Amino acid sequence: MSRYYASIFNDVLGPVMTGPSSSATAGPGRVGRMAGMLMEDVKEIEIRFARDGGFGESYRGSMTDIAIVAGILGMDLTHKDFLKSYEKAEAAGISVSIVVEDVEVIHPDLIKISMTGRDGEKVKMEGVSLGGAIIEIISINDIAVSLKGSTTEIIVMADEKPECIDTITEILRNREIPFDVITEPEDALAEIRVYAILDAKVKNEIQEKIKDYGDRVRILDPVMPVVDKPDVKVSYSTAAELQAYLKTHDIPLWEAAVLYEQERTGWSREEVLNFAEMLLDRMGGSVAYGIKSDFQLSGFLTPKAAQLKKAYEEGKWFDTGIIAEACIYAVAVMECNAALGILVAGPTAGSCGVLPGILFSAYNKGNYDKQDLVKALMCAGLIGVFIAEQATFAAEVAGCQAENGSASAMAAAAGVHLLGGTADQALNAASLAFQHLLGLVCDALGECAEIPCISRNAATVSNAIISAQLAVGGFDGVVPLDETIQAMMNCGELMARELRATMLGGLCITPTGQRIEKEMQKKFYVGDECDVCKSCKSEKGKKGNE
Numbered sequence: 001m002s003r004y005y006a007s008i009f010n011d012v013l014g015p016v017m018t019g020p021s022s023s024a025t026a027g028p029g030r031v032g033r034m035a036g037m038l039m040e041d042v043k044e045i046e047i048r049f050a051r052d053g054g055f056g057e058s059y060r061g062s063m064t065d066i067a068i069v070a071g072i073l074g075m076d077l078t079h080k081d082f083l084k085s086y087e088k089a090e091a092a093g094i095s096v097s098i099v100v101e102d103v104e105v106i107h108p109d110l111i112k113i114s115m116t117g118r119d120g121e122k123v124k125m126e127g128v129s130l131g132g133a134i135i136e137i138i139s140i141n142d143i144a145v146s147l148k149g150s151t152t153e154i155i156v157m158a159d160e161k162p163e164c165i166d167t168i169t170e171i172l173r174n175r176e177i178p179f180d181v182i183t184e185p186e187d188a189l190a191e192i193r194v195y196a197i198l199d200a201k202v203k204n205e206i207q208e209k210i211k212d213y214g215d216r217v218r219i220l221d222p223v224m225p226v227v228d229k230p231d232v233k234v235s236y237s238t239a240a241e242l243q244a245y246l247k248t249h250d251i252p253l254w255e256a257a258v259l260y261e262q263e264r265t266g267w268s269r270e271e272v273l274n275f276a277e278m279l280l281d282r283m284g285g286s287v288a289y290g291i292k293s294d295f296q297l298s299g300f301l302t303p304k305a306a307q308l309k310k311a312y313e314e315g316k317w318f319d320t321g322i323i324a325e326a327c328i329y330a331v332a333v334m335e336c337n338a339a340l341g342i343l344v345a346g347p348t349a350g351s352c353g354v355l356p357g358i359l360f361s362a363y364n365k366g367n368y369d370k371q372d373l374v375k376a377l378m379c380a381g382l383i384g385v386f387i388a389e390q391a392t393f394a395a396e397v398a399g400c401q402a403e404n405g406s407a408s409a410m411a412a413a414a415g416v417h418l419l420g421g422t423a424d425q426a427l428n429a430a431s432l433a434f435q436h437l438l439g440l441v442c443d444a445l446g447e448c449a450e451i452p453c454i455s456r457n458a459a460t461v462s463n464a465i466i467s468a469q470l471a472v473g474g475f476d477g478v479v480p481l482d483e484t485i486q487a488m489m490n491c492g493e494l495m496a497r498e499l500r501a502t503m504l505g506g507l508c509i510t511p512t513g514q515r516i517e518k519e520m521q522k523k524f525y526v527g528d529e530c531d532v533c534k535s536c537k538s539e540k541g542k543k544g545n546e
Contacts, residue, residue, distance in 0.1 A: 012384030019337035024062030027129030032071025054108035054396030061447020131394025157216035254375035257382035290332030299448030305332035327458035330357030351407035353457035380410035395442035398492020415468030429471035441499035443506025446520035
């Protein structure tokens, strides 16, 4: 098996999703989708979180449980009924229970799912949300696995595994579909990893040929947009490797980003650029939706992007050029997120305003066309690859420096591209942006991505613009980007867990933070003293932008 390399479109830019959180909504939704493909007719669902983990105190405000149930029911991240999964489960006669337990925290975003079928079959799955909607399934029925959702997985739980595996692999081999068998004969569970999307004809043939082996074979489709190919080889996966490559290959940073994703995915140049353009269009839709401010947020704020825009247009702000509009757009997209609208995580939902903020404000202020923005977005994506390869995007692991810090670094590189700078200047700008935000904690009030998340996006897009201008102007950040990324991860490892999306530190423990938490509890629960999760909470989000 080849080493897994981060993909710009799997691991950095995206997914296109329903708000409010990539690690706490979209990632769990994908984990739920993987679980749902293991059982066809679910009767009971039990979801367990560690009390001291990332979801123990905050799953309600982030809709984590709602997203998991939606995934089990087969809904994708932008499904029109994504936030009504409890209602859909109840209508289908499926019971859902949530257990927050006092157990050792193996990973802050570990999700345990147990399902019981109407025929009495029981299936267990453990999955981890790794930030930015990146996931890994780490066990099925207490047997260790490693499924990233970027391949088709054929899971064999039948007693006659060797014969069953031989039958399946013969079908794949005859059709020249690449695969690996990830199992040993004595293993209680077998995994066939397929590097392709199987069409209905192939699936039907497999099911027909293995019907004599029982019904304990499940085909799990990929949940990521890019399907892994076997034997992936890339020319660079760190900033230092890129700089070495560019010494003998005279190409701009955006071309290097396109080349990387071609190597990683097997897509054509046109396919890569078209996908990036689709993401840009989705970002533009979030800006347009958010700037209207004619919706309700899911938490305790009222939308302000339109009011900010009016103040700017009336000359009530300092003359800060592109920064002013970038801040407004960043707020607009984050308010779209908080209204449970449709957005692009870039690299996370909690930092989704930063890239649109710099891209669309530059478009308004400068002589740029759409393709310039697509190229700038690809530059940002490659910086994100270097972060994903060496650190994390998860605030539950490393605080908000991993979310808004990463987004700001990526946006700084995009800004350098738009300013006509070099690849070295873009890497320098990304390092500078990170340096300014090292140690930034995650302390969202009331389980909602509103305070300080919304205004923090405005601050970090400003930081990106400043960092890009410093780099193009000749200021040297001295510390190479790779070392800065590693420093960010080190800061995260040293950071107290109370400061990493647990709602137990920072602004969350101020008197105001505590008051807001109590007020939000009343929204998320049936009553002040009731500890039963209110299933109808899924109705609170207004339908997002299309």
